[in-house]
Amino acid sequence: MGARSRTEGRPTLRARLLTALSGDPDGTPAWVRALADGDDAGWFADGGAVWTVHAGTGTFVAGIRALLLQALHPGAMAGVHDFSRYRDDPIGRLTGTVRWIICVTYGSTAQAARETGRVARLHERVQGSYESASGTRSYSAADADLVDWVHLAFTEAFLGAHERWGGPIPGGPDAYVREWAQAGRLMGLDDPPLTEADLHARMDGYLARGELRRDERVDDVVRFLRRAPFTGMMRIAYRVLFAAAVASLPVRYRRLLGLRRTPLPVVTVTRLVLAVSARALARGPRAQDFARDRLRRLAGEESTTAAARTPAP
Incomplete structure (x- = not known):
């Protein structure tokens, strides 16, 4: 996220990206600026696994991939179908999710708690029923299995x-899974996975138990995701990102969704799209830069306090 990015006339690529991600063409809504506030370093370290993964433009593919995976759980799908405003306000729905990710990743623990509380309040009304293989089941967004599946799908x-479009992860994949487990705990998950192997084993368990399925609602969401309402170059870039999300899915989930990889060299083309996006976003400060302002301030305050405690010679 960052400073002013519009020129006279047509919005720049950076402005269009920031509008899609934060709802603001400058990338500095109040919740981004608040990353500079707070009295602690937050849940995740600068330079750690979570900061590294979430700072990369591979997250553009990951967001689509996570939505495709989450849609396979009929309880999660029922909540989307019954309550989500993704059709009427897809950008607003996107920025709401991005806001939670950014605040939990880069914010102080207090900001992460406030943001998690905001999401929890939105979820309070998300409840109803859906048809499962065993009959009609009631659901709530706070149900342990729904929270678990959403966390697993996001992490995976x-x-x-x-791993496909980013660089090395400090500490490796296990470090990311272990660190991001804290986000699951904030959302009420008691026992999130702590290793990559555990993550995949738990996801495979949903498949083995027959808890995931494709139906008309899933197909409807997939059709919408395939043709998300962007225009111009953003539309072309998004179609590449959607194809990349499909191509990068493990085969077992891709087959369940009824999707096939494009024969085009989508991995290479995606790398180009992400590189162009990264250059555009680099033209101004991003969310992590506001967070680093907080870290520098706290480090300065700590140094001042330490100096005050040091006895004079």
């Missing part, structure tokens, strides 16, 4: 996309 998608 962001890790998988970074």
Whole structure:
């Protein structure tokens, strides 16, 4: 996220990207500026696994990949179908999700708690029923299995996309899974996976138990995701990113979704799209830069306090 990015006339690529991600063409809504505030370093370290993965533009693919995976759980799908405003306000829905990710990743623990509380309040009304293989089931967004599946799908998608289009992860994949487990705890998950192997084993368990399925609602969401309402170059770039998300999915989930890889060299083309996006976003400060302002301030305050405690010679 960053400083002013519009020129006279047509919005720049950076402005269009920031509008899609934060709802603001400058990338500095109040919740981004608040990353500079707070009295602690937050849950995740600068330069650690979570900061590294979430700072990469591979997250553009990961977001689509996570939505495709999450849609396979009929309870999660029922909540989307019954309550989500993704059709009427897809950008607003996107920026709401991005806001939570950014605040939890880069914010102080207090900001992460406030943001998690905001999401929890939105989820309070998300409840109803859906048809499962065993009959009609009631659901709530706070149900342990729904929270678990959403966390697993998010973690797998962001890790998988970074492994394909990002650089090395400090501490490796296990470090990302272990660190991001804290986000699951904030959302009420008691026992999130702590290793990559555990992550995949738990996801495979949903498949083995027959808890994931494709139906008309899933197909409807997939059609919308395939043709998300962007225009111009953003539309072309998005179609590449969607194809990349499909291509990067593990085969078992891609088959369940009824999707096939494009024969085009999508991995290479995606690398180009992400590189162009990274250059555009680098023309101004991003969310992590506001967070680093907080870290520098706290380090300065700590140094001042330490100096005050040092006895004079």
